[in-house]
Amino acid sequence: MNSNSTDTREIRKFGLIALIFFGCLCAIGLWAKKPLPVYLFGCLSLLGLAFILIPGPLRPVHSGWLKIAHFIGRAITTLVLTLAYYLVITPSAFIKRLFGGRPLPVRPDKTASTYWVERPEPVQPKERFIKRY
Numbered sequence: 001m002n003s004n005s006t007d008t009r010e011i012r013k014f015g016l017i018a019l020i021f022f023g024c025l026c027a028i029g030l031w032a033k034k035p036l037p038v039y040l041f042g043c044l045s046l047l048g049l050a051f052i053l054i055p056g057p058l059r060p061v062h063s064g065w066l067k068i069a070h071f072i073g074r075a076i077t078t079l080v081l082t083l084a085y086y087l088v089i090t091p092s093a094f095i096k097r098l099f100g101g102r103p104l105p106v107r108p109d110k111t112a113s114t115y116w117v118e119r120p121e122p123v124q125p126k127e128r129f130i131k132r133y
Helices: 008-032 035-053 059-098
Strands: none
Touching (some): 008 035, 008 059
């Protein structure tokens, strides 16, 4: 779905998904006898029903919803990737270096005549490169 889509069919499809999703969450709130989820998700499921029944007047609401969702998605993606980098990748690199390993030779070797690495497997035929998979 295009984030700028204001097509009536797309709005109705979005409304159907919202109605089902928030309706299920409202039903879970009813089952758990929690009033806040019932009211919140009940209103959102009614908004989904309104998206299905009258998509034209609710076009600005749909557009705003998508803009807010896009902003939240970008923020969470940035947060998750930053946390993954600093909490997973960086410590694993430090541990690798601590126990003796560098992924690439950083300093040039003055005694080496070439940096070419010999391949143990044979060279592939040209026919294999035409259709790889």
